Amino acid sequence: MWCYRGGSISAEPRINDRIRVPEVRLVGPSGEQVGIVPLAKALELAQEYDLDLVEVAATARPPVCKLMDYGKFKYESAMKAREARKNQAHTVIKEMKLRPKIDPHDYDTKKGHVVRFLKQGDKVKITIMFRGREQSRPELGYRLLQRLAEDVQDLGFVESSPKQDGRNMIMVLGPHKKKTEAMAEAREAQAARKAERQGHPADAEDSPEEPVAEAPAEEPAEA
Secondary structure: OOOOOOOOOOOOOOEHHHOOOOEEEEEOOOOOEEEEEEHHHHHHHHHHHOOEEEEEEOOOOOOEEEEEOHHHHHHHHHHHHHHHHHHOOOOOEEEEEEOOOOOHHHHHHHHHHHHHHHHOOOEEEEEEEOOHHHHHOHHHHHHHHHHHHHHOOOOEEEEEEEEEEOOEEEEEEEEOOOHHHHHHHHHHHHHHHHHHHHHHHHHHHHOOOOOOOOOOOOOOOOO
16 A cells, blocks of 8 residues: 555645655554654554544645545545536526517416526526517517516526627526525425335335125025
8 A cells, every 4th residue: 555656747745755755744543643754664653553544734844644544535535526526507598588578378378487497596588589670669579578588487587687789689587596505495396305205105005905805605495
């Protein structure tokens, strides 16, 4: 275990024979302060414990080194970083395009998508597309955006007010819930559905069977 495999220069700390100082401030495997010791003594202790000597504070005078299992340390650090990336929430901006004279059914469909995006903790960019003579009626787009904002006000708010952008009018809705909250709720709902699906068969097996009424015995026919 007490070895170093050469490779390209990286930002990783110096370990074992790569440490080139006469003495170090040594920290033991359990975090105990050993004190300032010659480098040779620190390397000797690393061999005795079957651990690595890792430079954890190179700018200190003398540098601080710790006895540890460097391979295990790197693995645990990678797992923590992976878990942090997994739980990291990235705000996504979705886009929904509408026409100023949109059909009621199409409006309900588009609104449903906006509701879903906001529930997921995402922002939504609403774009009203004007064509031809519609460009002379910007109030149609403004009223439509106001209507949509009011319809989803329980889930989101107007982060960027409607503004004209060439042939389009744009408004941005922001979610009331943070992305992390939406992700946590989604995981809880998924776990609840899974538990419910798994519970139904067990409930069916555990439920007592209804007694079956026995048919009355037939009387012997008279001769």
